[in-house]
Structure formats: structure tokens, C-alpha cells
Amino acid sequence: MSRESDFYLRRLHSLLGVIPVGLFVTQHLVVNHFATRGEEAFNTASNFMGNLPFVLFLEWFIIYIPLMFHAFYGVYIAFTAKNNVKRYGTFRNWMFLLQRVTGVFLVIFIAWHIYETRIQKALGAEVDFDMMANILSNPFMLAFYIVGVLSATFHLANGLWSFAVTWGIAQSPNSQKIVSYITILAFLVLSVIGVQALLAFVV
Amino acid sequence: MSEQTAVQEQQVASKTVKFEIQRQDTPDSKPYWESFSIPYRPNMNVISALMEIRRNPVNADGKKTTPVNWDMNCLEEVCGACSMVINGRPRQSCTALVDQLTQPIRLEPMRTFPVVRDLVVDREFMFDSLKRIKAWIPIDGTYDLGEGPRMPERKRQWTYELSKCMTCGVCLEACPNVNDKSNFIGPALLSQVRLFNAHPTGAMNKDERLQTIMSDGGIGECGNSQNCVVACPKGIPLTTSIAAMNRATTVQMFKNFFGSDHMVD
Ligand code: SF4
Numbered sequence: 001m002s003r004e005s006d007f008y009l010r011r012l013h014s015l016l017g018v019i020p021v022g023l024f025v026t027q028h029l030v031v032n033h034f035a036t037r038g039e040e041a042f043n044t045a046s047n048f049m050g051n052l053p054f055v056l057f058l059e060w061f062i063i064y065i066p067l068m069f070h071a072f073y074g075v076y077i078a079f080t081a082k083n084n085v086k087r088y089g090t091f092r093n094w095m096f097l098l099q100r101v102t103g104v105f106l107v108i109f110i111a112w113h114i115y116e117t118r119i120q121k122a123l124g125a126e127v128d129f130d131m132m133a134n135i136l137s138n139p140f141m142l143a144f145y146i147v148g149v150l151s152a153t154f155h156l157a158n159g160l161w162s163f164a165v166t167w168g169i170a171q172s173p174n175s176q177k178i179v180s181y182i183t184i185l186a187f188l189v190l191s192v193i194g195v196q197a198l199l200a201f202v203v
Numbered sequence: 204m205s206e207q208t209a210v211q212e213q214q215v216a217s218k219t220v221k222f223e224i225q226r227q228d229t230p231d232s233k234p235y236w237e238s239f240s241i242p243y244r245p246n247m248n249v250i251s252a253l254m255e256i257r258r259n260p261v262n263a264d265g266k267k268t269t270p271v272n273w274d275m276n277c278l279e280e281v282c283g284a285c286s287m288v289i290n291g292r293p294r295q296s297c298t299a300l301v302d303q304l305t306q307p308i309r310l311e312p313m314r315t316f317p318v319v320r321d322l323v324v325d326r327e328f329m330f331d332s333l334k335r336i337k338a339w340i341p342i343d344g345t346y347d348l349g350e351g352p353r354m355p356e357r358k359r360q361w362t363y364e365l366s367k368c369m370t371c372g373v374c375l376e377a378c379p380n381v382n383d384k385s386n387f388i389g390p391a392l393l394s395q396v397r398l399f400n401a402h403p404t405g406a407m408n409k410d411e412r413l414q415t416i417m418s419d420g421g422i423g424e425c426g427n428s429q430n431c432v433v434a435c436p437k438g439i440p441l442t443t444s445i446a447a448m449n450r451a452t453t454v455q456m457f458k459n460f461f462g463s464d465h466m467v468d
């Protein structure tokens with residue numbers, strides 16, 4: 001498949017992955033972290049987020065539309081690559097592969113996650129601490145969510161690196177290496193925040 | 204002493220080199236593997252081994268076969284014609300020394316390109332792409348244009364590194380995004396845009412070259428696996444070139460979008 005507009009779609013894909021999707025994911029993980037302060041704190045925070053003014057508009061324009069474009073165009077990108085980590089087992093080639101694997105996994109994970117929470121809310125269920133505690137009491141679901149959160153933090157951190165390269169911000173090998181270190185740090189920090197929040201629902 | 208050398212020579216003579224070669228008789232026929240076992244000589248390279256097979260086309264089973272076809276020209280790693288996949292990695296066969304390779308030595312054509320016969324591939328795609336990006340310095344006019352602008356010596360030095368590209372296709376073979384599902388022109392070509400845009404006279408058409416790599420099969424197809432820079436036999440800083448072109452196309456994109464009546468710069 002080839003189109004004259006591919007260049008612009010790719011750039012849009014890279015941009016939307018960071019703003020707004022990346023920002024939203026960070027915000028989401030941080031708000032989840034209220035769970036470590038107990039049920040009440042989490043419910044207050046989640047109520048606050050769920051009752052923001054214009055919440056439907058915000059959801060569609062900051063989350064669903066950009067996320068859907070990023071997800072569906074991303075799947076197309078993932079399946080046009082012919083991975084060859086066996087031939088070149090370098091760090092960057094592995095990151096290239098993992099970016100695509102986590103991306104495809106995230107489409108599945110996020111679809112499931114939205115079905116279990118947002119769609120259930122639309123059908124009248126209450127999205128709160130108990131709901132999550134209930135879901136995560138199943139060890140299989142807990143593992144699924146942990147892998148999901150780690151995929152998201154990895155995909156975001158590594159995506160930040162390619163954003164810096166794709167837009168021509170980091171050019172020299174040295175600057176690209178420094179950006180690598182920064183994004184590895186971002187991955188670690190976001191992963192700790194995300195997994196701590198998940199574990200807070202099970203103890 | 205002389206006895207020992209005679210013994211050594213005897214050993215050398217009886218030593219053989221094993222090859223497994225992926226063959227293909229016509230562009231559309233099915234590839235198949237054939238093994239060869241040829242007498243070892245010191246300092247052999249893959250090409251001299253292929254020449255030996257051509258001289259005596261007998262496979263490892265002792266059966267007579269057709270000579271293996273391959274492409275070559277300079278024999279000193281500057282033309283790129285002899286590129287093939289050797290033990291899983293694309294590289295030039297003229298500088299692939301048998302002593303440094305694990306046996307059996309597996310030879311395959313670079314399947315990113317259409318196979319003509321055996322190890323011969325058609326790199327036309329790259330040459331067409333060079334035309335698309337205007338990989339030349341336009342110096343002809345209807346009258347004598349005189350001297351061009353001077354190029355700073357230190358700039359000449361780093362652009363010289365980029366000019367070492369021999370269009371061998373190894374970086375395209377290494378790239379996961381150059382395949383039959385995409386029409387990505389490949390890392391080498393993006394680096395060539397940087398080379399010709401860096402030249403003071405070449406820069407007079409730099410917006411045209413940028414426009415080309417912002418279209419079908421251009422720089423947008425790069426996924427940053429950075430295999431190209433590892434694979435390039437000439438040590439060309441391909442990923443730096445790509446990032447530089449990313450920056451240049453970003454600027455060009457904003458110029459195009461917000462409107463500018465300036466061409467070139
Ligand atoms: S950039 Fe290097 S690997 Fe690619 S075609 Fe040129 S010489 Fe070959």
C-alpha cells in the first residue's frame with residue numbers, strides 16, 4: 001500500500017501518540033495511584049475525573065478519536081514491517097520489534113479495558129474501587145493488567161524516543177543515546193507508578 | 204624442514220571449503236539449495252570460490268551442474284555489484300574472506316530485490332530512486348553559469364563520507380521496512396538527499412529533493428530500527444542522515460503548510 005499522504009499520516013501518528021494519547025496515559029496512571037491511599041481517595045479522584053465538565057467531549061476529542069487513529073494506523077504500520085531481529089540483534093532493532101508487539105497487544109488490552117469499565121459505566125455500572133478490586137481479584141486478570149500497563153509504559157517511553165528522532169529533534173548518535181537514557185528512566189518511573197496502583201487493588 | 208612444508212601443502216591441498224548456495228534458474232522459478240565442496244587455497248574469498256565452481260561446476264554429490272551466477276565488478280568493495288547474503292548477513296562477496304567465515308558458507312541472493320538468476324539481483328529500484336531524488340548537482344545552463352559558490356573545506360570532509368555510498372543495497376536488505384508491502388526507497392537514498400542538499404550548488408534544488416522524500420515511499424516509511432547504520436560496509440552515518448532529513452522535512456512541512464512564496468529557502 002502506498003499513498004502520497006503517508007508522510008503526513010506518519011507524522012500525525014507520531015504526534016498523536018505523544019499529544020494527547022501519551023499525556024492521557026500518564027495522567028491516567030497518576031490518578032490510578034490514588035488507590036495506594038485507599039478506597040476513598042481513589043473513589044474521590046475517579047469521581048472527579050468522571051464528572052469533569054464537558055466530559056463526553058473531552059473523552060472523544062482527547063482520547064477516543066486520537067487513540068483510534070493511533071491504534072488503527074499503528075496496526076497497519078506494524079504489519080508492513082518484516083522483522084529481522086535474528087539477523088540484527090541490536091538494541092534498536094529489538095525496540096523496533098517490541099514497539100510493534102506491544103502496540104498490537106495494547107489494541108487488544110485497551111479494547112478489553114474500555115469494555116470492562118467505560119462501556120459498563122454507560123450500561124449503568126458503577127466505576128469505582130470495588131469494580132477494579134473485583135476484576136483484579138482474578139489472578140489471570142491481574143497478570144493481564146500488569147502486562148497491559150507495562151506494555152503501555154514501554155510503548156509510550158520508546159515512542160517518545162522515536163518522536164524525538166522522527167521530528168528531527170535528536171540528530172547526532174550521542175543525542176539519540178541521551179534521549180534513550182531519558183526514555184528508559186521514564187519507562188521505569190511510569191511502570192512503578194502503574195504497577196503499584198494495580199497492586200493496591202488486590203491487598 | 205622442507206619435508207614439513209611438503210606435508211603442510213599436502214594438508215592444504217586436501218582441505219576443502221563447504222558452500223551451500225541458494226540457486227534460482229529464472230526470475231520466476233522456485234529457489235533450491237545446492238552444496239559444493241571445493242579445494243581450499245590460502246586467502247580465498249567468496250568470489251574466488253565462486254570462480255572455482257565456475258571452472259569446475261560439480262556439486263558436493265559429485266554431480267555435474269550449471270555454474271553459479273553472480274555479479275561483480277571492482278573486486279575492491281567500491282562498486283557494490285557483488286553484494287549477497289553471506290551466512291545470513293548482506294555484504295560484499297569480494298571482501299568476504301573464507302578464513303573468517305564459519306562453514307558451510309551459506310550464500311543467498313538479496314531477496315529484497317528481484318532475483319535475476321542465482322545470486323544476481325536487479326537493483327534498478329535504487330537507480331530509479333536516485334533519479335527521483337535528483338541525485339546530482341545541476342551545473343548546465345543555456346550559457347556558461349560560471350563558478351558555483353565555494354564549499355567550506357570542513358563541510359566537504361563530512362559530505363565526503365556520505366559520498367562513499369556505492370548503492371550496493373545492503374542497507375535496504377537490512378531494513379525491516381523495505382519489503383514487498385512497502386515502497387520505501389531505503390536509507391541510502393535519504394542519505395543521498397542529505398549529500399546533495401549539503402552541496403552549495405546542489406542546495407539550489409533542495410526543496411525539490413525534500414518534496415520527493417515527503418511523498419510516496421519517502422522518509423515517512425522509516426521506523427528507526429537503525430539496522431542500516433550497522434549493516435553499511437562503508438560506515439556511512441545513515442541514521443544521522445535520516446534524522447537530519449527528518450528535521451529538514453519538518454521545516455519544509457511547516458513552510459508548505461503555513462504558506463511561503465519562497466522556493467529553495
Ligand atoms: S548506504 Fe551503505 S549499505 Fe546502503 S547502499 Fe550505500 S554503501 Fe550500501
Ligand code: FES
Pocket residue numbers: 274275276277278279280281282283284285286295296297298
Ligand atoms: S565487486 Fe565491487 S564491491 Fe565487490
